[in-house]
Each structure stands twice: as C-alpha cells, then as structure tokens.
Amino acid sequence: MAKDFYSVLGLKRDADEKAIKGAYRKLAREHHPDVNPNNAAAEARFKEISEAFQVLSDPEKRKLYDQFGEDFDKIPPEYAKYGPQGPPRSQGNVNFPGGVGGQGIDFEELFRQAQSQGGPSRGAQTESRGAPGGVGDLFGELFGGFRGGQGRRTPQRGGDVEQPIEITFAESIKGTQRRLNLTIRSDRGEEKRDVTVKIPALINDGATVKVSGKGASSLNGGPSGDLLLKIRVKPDPFWKRDGLNLKIEVPLSFPEAALGGQISVPTGSGAVGLKIPAGTPSGATFRLSKRGLKDEKKGESGDVLVTVRVAVPKNLAPREDELIRELATLRSENVRAGLPNSL
Known part of the structure; x- marks a missing residue:
C-alpha cells in the first residue's frame, strides 16, 4: 500500500508549512526513541513521521509527491516537469498511472510488464525492447538517460541533522571547542558520530554552527548531509x-x-x-x-x-x-x- 505522508502526520492535503511543522514536533516528541526506550513500534513510527516531514517540509519534494506519490524520487527531472500525464507524444509515450493525488506509481507492476515484454530486469542495463511504445520502451526512455543508460538513481545527498548544544555565557564570549559523541538517527538507522567542533567567539543565543558532512549518510552513495548545532547560551547570574x-x-x-x-x-x-x-x-x-x-x-x-x-x-x-x-x-x-x- 502506498504511503500517505499527510495521513502519517494527521494532516489535510492543503496543510500549510506551520501546520506541518507543528504536527511533526508534536508526534516526534511523542514517539521519539529517547522517550520510548526499547520500543520497536515507537521507533518505527518515529522513522515514518520523520520520512513524511522530510518530504512535506520541502516545497519541491512536496510538489512532486503530490503529483507522483511516494515514488516521486524515481522520476527523472526531464520527465517530472510534465506532471503525471508524462511528456508530449513527440518525446515518448510515457504515462504515470495513479500519479495524481499521491497514489504513487506501481513500479512493481511496471517491472513485471516490462519483463514479460522482454524489458529490463532489476539491476540490468535498460534497453528498449518489445513493441514500439510499449512498457519496454517506457523503461528505456524513463531510465535510459541515467549515467549512460544504466538504471541507477542519481546519488542523493543525505539529510541535515539538528543537534542542540548548551554553552556557558563566558564560552559564548570567548569561543570554545567541544568534542561531541552523537547518535544520529536517519533512514539508514543509527549512526555514531565523533565530532570536534569549534564554536566562534561572540556567538549569539539561538545561532547555528554548521559542521559540513557530519549529518545523515546518503542512502545511495551521495554526500552526507550537514550537522547543524543549535546554540543555547546558559544565562549568567551577573x-x-x-x-x-x-x-x-x-x-x-x-x-x-x-x-x-x-x-x-x-x-x-x-x-x-x-x-x-x-x-x-x-x-x-x-x-x-x-x-x-x-x-x-x-x-x-x-x-x-x-x-x-x-x-x-x-x-x-x-x-x-x-x-x-x-x-x-x-x-x-x-x-x-x-x-x-x-x-
């Protein structure tokens, strides 16, 4: 069954950015693994909530999701711009069944049809076989442009990870260096990070320090995301x-x-x-x-x-x-x- 990210967050499809953030924060606090230790169901629910928020909080990803469903990231950019109806006939007979309204593309069914027509199997080089305009041609056109005809997705960057960090008033004035041992939760599961970060002098409460490449790892060989440290300055008594x-x-x-x-x-x-x-x-x-x-x-x-x-x-x-x-x-x-x- 296709995932409905709006239902995951308990939202209507016309929810605005504020409603999306509010729903995510409420659900994330409720199901966070730190609040529910050794609870596999809560951890699975937390991952589901995070996945939904990652898509719906990004205007571009949300637009594609609304058009193509949860498989939106499998659509090459040159085809995504035409929407679920596919490109004009002059660019190939491509249709995306069930794309409107977030129903998603049934890729399993498309692969089965492609194989029955002599089309590509998973992991094989995609070539256009069978009758012209058939599903075999669809996969040839849809995936043939990837890296010289190989059916591989373009590597995607890993997600950014926010981490709060508290420093003293004196440290905010003079600057400091911290060594952090972090556990980052992402689609790949838990990842350990041992990070040494330099916090500059005269930093303000609420500022963000970015540590490049120390966020979540990519799922398919792309660069890692960034670690975003949210600074909280502890009040000084004087x-x-x-x-x-x-x-x-x-x-x-x-x-x-x-x-x-x-x-x-x-x-x-x-x-x-x-x-x-x-x-x-x-x-x-x-x-x-x-x-x-x-x-x-x-x-x-x-x-x-x-x-x-x-x-x-x-x-x-x-x-x-x-x-x-x-x-x-x-x-x-x-x-x-x-x-x-x-x-």
Missing part, C-alpha cells in the same frame, strides 16, 4: 549582553548612595573604579565607554552599562536604628507629595 555591550547590576550601600564615593566594578577586561555621585538613586545606570566586548575583525568595542541597586539593611543594630530614626526626624519631607490620589 552578566547580560546586548551586542558588544555588557550589562551588570551592582549593589550600593545606603551611605554610598547618599554620600557618594568610589566603588570597584567588573568589566570585560578587569575591574575598574566608578565614581558614584552623592544622592544616587537606586536604578541609576552608568556607562563605562569602550570597556565592553571587542570585535577584533571589525575593530569595534562596546561599553559596560552598570546599573546600581541600593541595598537596604535588614538587621539593624540598636545604634543604627537610633541614627536612622534621628535622620527621619531631621528630614521630615514628604517624598510622595507629588503623587496623584487616583487615576
């Missing part, structure tokens, strides 16, 4: 990044905020002094120019943005409590005088 700028929050004591002073703050290249003016409010931001990250290729440097937060003491000694109450008496101003009573 630093945040905005391009080449670094952001950090620094606590201030109440006396430092009220009286001002000199404090030491970290930067991308070491600690530096920062002058705090008297009366600095919590949330004030200071800019340290050219103290952020540096892009060596562009010769550009970012800044460090320091946001101060006034630390309110929680456990006061008796003398501290006394002094603060005295301060409250001395400064009897209403700091909320400008607020409205309502909307």
Whole structure:
C-alpha cells in the first residue's frame, strides 16, 4: 500500500508549512526513541513521521509527491516537469498511472510488464525492447538517460541533522571547542558520530554552527548531509549582553548612595573604579565607554552599562536604628507629595 505522508502526520492535503511543522514536533516528541526506550513500534513510527516531514517540509519534494506519490524520487527531472500525464507524444509515450493525488506509481507492476515484454530486469542495463511504445520502451526512455543508460538513481545527498548544544555565557564570549559523541538517527538507522567542533567567539543565543558532512549518510552513495548545532547560551547570574555591550547590576550601600564615593566594578577586561555621585538613586545606570566586548575583525568595542541597586539593611543594630530614626526626624519631607490620589 502506498504511503500517505499527510495521513502519517494527521494532516489535510492543503496543510500549510506551520501546520506541518507543528504536527511533526508534536508526534516526534511523542514517539521519539529517547522517550520510548526499547520500543520497536515507537521507533518505527518515529522513522515514518520523520520520512513524511522530510518530504512535506520541502516545497519541491512536496510538489512532486503530490503529483507522483511516494515514488516521486524515481522520476527523472526531464520527465517530472510534465506532471503525471508524462511528456508530449513527440518525446515518448510515457504515462504515470495513479500519479495524481499521491497514489504513487506501481513500479512493481511496471517491472513485471516490462519483463514479460522482454524489458529490463532489476539491476540490468535498460534497453528498449518489445513493441514500439510499449512498457519496454517506457523503461528505456524513463531510465535510459541515467549515467549512460544504466538504471541507477542519481546519488542523493543525505539529510541535515539538528543537534542542540548548551554553552556557558563566558564560552559564548570567548569561543570554545567541544568534542561531541552523537547518535544520529536517519533512514539508514543509527549512526555514531565523533565530532570536534569549534564554536566562534561572540556567538549569539539561538545561532547555528554548521559542521559540513557530519549529518545523515546518503542512502545511495551521495554526500552526507550537514550537522547543524543549535546554540543555547546558559544565562549568567551577573552578566547580560546586548551586542558588544555588557550589562551588570551592582549593589550600593545606603551611605554610598547618599554620600557618594568610589566603588570597584567588573568589566570585560578587569575591574575598574566608578565614581558614584552623592544622592544616587537606586536604578541609576552608568556607562563605562569602550570597556565592553571587542570585535577584533571589525575593530569595534562596546561599553559596560552598570546599573546600581541600593541595598537596604535588614538587621539593624540598636545604634543604627537610633541614627536612622534621628535622620527621619531631621528630614521630615514628604517624598510622595507629588503623587496623584487616583487615576
């Protein structure tokens, strides 16, 4: 029975790209071998889902599948462009039965007919035999153009494989090198990959690092696909990044905020002094120019943005409590005088 990739993903034939991706992600999570260890049925279902998504997510493959069914990849490009009705009579009497609507080409039946007319057998050189315009001629025309008349498919490139990888904030800034031992699942089954990958400096969260030729192997002698590493930068407890700028929050004591002073703050290249003016409010931001990250290729440097937060003491000694109450008496101003009573 011909495979219906739309039914495999639970979709209608007019499903858009978003629906296809959503259905695949949901089903892949449900049937992934890591979620269902030692479950042959789940693994088979996962492969079926992946095969359907690989075809339907590619606009060109989907178009051919809709015309010719699951055997679309057996149709030479010079014939595929004419659709399931085949080329005009002047180019040969070729018809693709049942191609419309994804029913597929019954190649087994065509091979049996070809052999009964003296046509080619599997693996044999395809020649045009039997009555002109018969099935033997069909196979001669259909496959004769492959590599000097040999009935072999053009080698197809293996599929790309996505793999998430988490790095620290510092590694995203300075760059790093990782050795990965991966198990890649493809139509060939499980493949082991031992990959050493260099992650460049100043890489962003969500970026992709491509490792050429380390994806899924080809099924018929073509080149392997690529390994696509999806970068996830682990959040840092102190630093945040905005391009080449670094952001950090620094606590201030109440006396430092009220009286001002000199404090030491970290930067991308070491600690530096920062002058705090008297009366600095919590949330004030200071800019340290050219103290952020540096892009060596562009010769550009970012800044460090320091946001101060006034630390309110929680456990006061008796003398501290006394002094603060005295301060409250001395400064009897209403700091909320400008607020409205309502909307």
